[in-house]
Amino acid sequence: MIEARELCKNFKDKKRGVVKAVDHVSFSCKAGEVYGLLGPNGAGKTTTLRILSTALKPTSGTAIINGTDVTVDPQKVRSQIGFLSGNTGLYGRLTAREMVTYFGNLYGMEKQAIRRRSDELFALLDMKDFADSRNEKLSTGMKQKVSIVRSVLHDPPVMVFDEPTNGLDVMSSRTIVDFIKHCRDSGKCVIFSTHIMSEAMRLCDRVAIIHNGRIYREGTVNDLLQATGQNNLEDAFIKIVGE
């Protein structure tokens, strides 16, 4: 479903010169699998995910999303993915229902399909009480739910989550984590990034350790623990990037 092939992205920075934000990154992720990009700030997670979601063009290399090359047909790729970050902007003046309808139109969905699908998601995420309140009145957790609905309204087979629990309280984080599991269980291919080791341990079928734009190692959490002789992912991480 997702196949990254030798992805590279260089940025020109006035102070730092050429920054290799993503440096020959390759991996693949199947339907029904949660793949985690685990790395500290500046590791290259967001840049990688933005290339997969066609917001950025790679300097070299490419990625194939559900059979379509991001550099060849980005429009088609966009119809195949849902993208969610920790700080997805919402229009404050609109209600959840209005905003979701607006995005449904952008996705090219039929009016009835938008209605059916948003009702289904409002129920699933327990949002009925606030689906008709203006977004600006909502708590952070409620806003995050609106963002979720917006990102999956068109029922894409591939989901991309960029540090989706960043800045959320425990309850809201739990909603996101449960939603990621729901996506996996309904057969979606899920890639998500985090710097939180415990989240990666709980959620990921496979993990890539990313640092300085490079993937140092990948495998199941157990693979990484065994290979490093550690009993928690944090120590394994330090060992892997310290080598």
Ligand SMILES: Nc1ncnc2c1ncn2[C@@H]1O[C@H](COP(=O)(O)OP(=O)(O)O)[C@@H](O)[C@H]1O
């Ligand atoms: N638009 C940009 N211009 C210059 N440098 C950038 C830009 N975007 C990201 N970078 C740099 O690329 C590296 C990777 O950033 P990013 O992908 O955001 O990492 P992460 O999401 O893992 O924190 C960092 O060194 C960051 O400063």
Ligand SMILES: [Mg+2]
């Ligand atoms: Mg980031």
